[in-house]
Amino acid sequence: MYRQAFEHLEPICESMSILRVAIDIPLPRLFDYLSDDASPQDVGRCVRVAFGRSKKVGVIVALAETSAQASDKLKPAGEILRSLPALSADWLALTEFCSRYYQHPLGEVMAMALPPHLRRGKLPRRKSPASSAETSGNPTLAPVQPVLLPEQASAVARVAAGFGRYAAFLLHGITGSGKTEVYLRLIEQTLAQGRQALMLVPEIALTPQLEERVAARFPRARVVSAHSGMADAARARGFLDALEGHVDILLGTRLAVFAPLSRLGLIVVDEEHDASFKQQEGLRYSARDVAVWRAHQLGVPIVLGSATPSLETFYHARAEGGRYRLLELTQRAVADAPPTVRCIDTRRQKLQDGMSTALLEAISTRLDRAEQSLIFLNRRGYAPVLACPACGWVSRCLRCAANLVVHLADRRLRCHHCGFEAAIPKHCPGCGNLDIHPFGRGTQRLETALAAHFPAARILRVDRDSASTPAKWQAILDTIHGGRADILIGTQMLAKGHDFPLLTLVGVVGADAALFAADFRAPERLFSQLLQVGGRSGRAALPGEVLIQTEYPGLPLYDALLTHDYASFAEIHPG
Ligand code: ADP
Ligand code: ZN
Ligand code: ZN
Secondary structure (H helix, E strand, O other): OOOOOOOOOEEOOOOOEEEEEEOOOOOOOOEEEEEOOOOHHHOOOEEEEEEOOEEEEEEEEEEEOEEOOOHHHOEEOOOEOOOOOOOOHHHHHHHHHHHHHOOOOHHHHHHHHOOHHHHOOOOOOOOOOOOHHHHOOOHHHOOOOOOOOHHHHHHHHHHHOOOOOOEEEEEEEOOOOOHHHHHHHHHHHHHHOOOEEEEEOOHHHOOHHHHHHHHHHOOOOOEEEEOOOOOHHHHHHHHHHHHOOOOOEEEEOHHHHHOOOOOEEEEEEEOOOOHHHEOOOOOOOEHHHHHHHHHHHHOOEEEEEEOOOOHHHHHHHHOOOOOOEEEEEOOOOOOOOOOEEEEEEHHHOOOEOOEOHHHHHHHHHHHHOOOEEEEEOOOOOOEOEEEOOOOOOEOEOOOOOOEOEEEOOOOEEEOOOOOOEEEOOOOOOOOOOOOOEEEOOOHHHHHHHHHHHOOOOOEEEEOOOOOOOHHHHHHHHHHHHOOOOOEEEEOHHHHOOOOOOOEEEEEEOOOHHHHOOOOOOHHHHHHHHHHHHHHOOOOOOOOOEEEEEEOOOOOHHHHHHHOOOHHHHHHHOOO
16 A cells, blocks of 8 residues: 555665655655665654654654655655664554554554654653563562452463463453453463563543552552553653563553553453444544454454453354354352342333432432442433423534533533534523423433432432543542442443442433434443443442333343343344
8 A cells, every 4th residue: 555656766876765754644655755874773763854844753664775756856854763762563563554454544543553742752751660670570479369260260271371372362251250350360471471461441441440459469560551641741651661661561541552562462451342442533443453453463362351242242252163262250259149130110100300219219228328329320411402392492403413412500502422512592492482491311410309309418420521530530439439429320431340349229210212222232332331330239248239210121131131141132132
């Protein structure tokens, strides 16, 4: 794709060479520059170049002797940034693969994969990192570890048997079944061989708790985190540490799949089904798929873990001779009983603010016992739409087909689809009626209602509005862990990978809406969310209970949930 036309090849003078440079501009080609001091070791290095009237930093992807451009038209390259190690051949191959596979200019792929500092040629100041021999690869690391359950032990053994060559595994296990423990054991063996481990987790799951758990297990290893919420300088430092080989474990969100790790020995993708592994703008890549490619390229094992694998992954793992090998954990590692799951048939009852008597009573019992409840409603805002009962007007987005959601706190209407927003009108734009109503229920409205029902309870709403920054999100997690909240109202943000020992009740309201969504993945997502949300309860010593309010208690999807049965759900909804 990047080969240029060879019609008017012009040899150039002996002492000069031509640099083929990938530059961050939206054109699917490389650019040639002249250099009088380049050597083959410069391939993979960053170089300053003039482009049009601007200055850029590009990456040298090859040295050449001839150019399709006339030699008098070639510009001299600027400084080659030799204080930085060159990006390795396998890193270049990785970005070239993404460029080809996702049909995206190589220069843009590389710019996205590099931290912002580096793509501007700015080098962060760093403490000199410890040398690799001092700190890594010494598993005689290690604090107290639980004795593995038989299924965990067999999973570890099967993956470890494949060290040093490519193999892809699906580790399928309910929440709390000890998947993370399996990853940690595999990472330990990887480090013992002097190699590096890359662990990818969803955006929302990369919390200080997880970082602490990993760091505590490997006190002598160099653990580096990478996610988009980090300050540029910290991200650049982590990238450079990795590039120089001073990293043992890299823990990161989707962008970490591009970390330069020359001794990589193992890749783990936790919650592989999670939507945050897909980048939705610019280069639309799936970090999970890129991770599988990278494992294959490097000849190392990859473990995809999930309680609710994406259907495509599940089929690859189940098919005879399929692409992935299936490892299953069927038991919880700690609590011996999974939460009891029960549907509440809402057709037969009068609801109060959308909540059944059974649910309200269950919350009240938890308040008496100083335990926590979570009400799961996957719809943020006050109400999903504003409507006029007189003329039938509803608040539709002016830019797309979605409805505008009512946000009462700041009196705005917002489109959760495209981001459009407007003030809440004082009267109906259709007929002038002053009496227009929010219709339906979002987390803000539920919060108001619960506060009225339980005035003494400490209520905490957890959605993208209340947890809009990593710091706010962390404060919320601390509040929950510290037992300083009694009732949580949460969207899917709360569904993932958190252990809340005091949480013993999960109430699910408004789940039916997803059943009729246009998106064919909606039931899959609903099932996965409900299973994960259910997994939040009763993870420690206290048994958990899940109550699902629904008008369709007989649906097979809900039946499968009652028995925690992913396999039978997958049969009901075959991809
Ligand atoms: P998952 O990642 O599947 O949700 P974790 O690995 O986080 O599960 O395990 C859940 C809890 O069980 C954690 O507190 C973990 O320390 C504990 N655990 C995991 N494996 C074992 C084991 N074999 N014996 C005792 N406790 C375990
Ligand atoms: Zn009207
Ligand atoms: Zn819109």
